[in-house]
Amino acid sequence: MRFLFVDEILELSPGREIVAVRELRPDEEFFRDHFPGFPVVPGVLLTEMMAQAAGKCLDAEGSPRGKAMLARIRSASFRRWVRPGDRAIIKAVIGTNQERTATAECRVEVGGAAAAESDLLFAFVPAGSFAKDYRDEVLWNYLHKKEGRRRDG
Secondary structure (H helix, E strand, O other), rough: OOOOOOOOEEEEEEEOEEEEEEEEOOOHHHHHHOOOOOOOOOOOOOOHHHHHHHHHHHHHHOOOOOOOEEEEEEEEEEEOOOOOOOOOEHHHHHHHEEOEEEEEEEEEEEEOOOEEEEEEEEEOOOOOOOOOOOOOOHHHHHHHHHHHHHHHH
16 A cells, blocks of 8 residues: 555645645545445544645755654544545645744645644654655655746746
8 A cells, every 4th residue: 555645736835835635536445444335534544644745845845954754643633524536635834843843734625624634743854864766756746847837937
């Protein structure tokens, strides 16, 4: 099972806020067992979606402090079921953004309604801790698509 829960970045203000999307395909592996006969996205995966989006927002700053990694779920609430075929819009607004830690207020929306919300704390792992060829494909694709639009017009 792949553990990437952000398909695409729609809007990004590095270090400040992000809007991303995740299409929940009916063939997702977790739907088979959660729950048979009534498949829904597990709350922990909704929280992971929010953490991945907020982390990309922080990483987009290109800061030498390293890669943002979820350190604490300060709060999380789940308001409605997210089902196969849903399009999850993931939003994160960065609160504090310091040298060693950052916070983010996050939300997953489906059909314009809140499905989940969280308050997350991030720490930073030095870039040298990752494989030399590591690249966040979703963030890289967004930043390079944006650069191409600037050059074209």
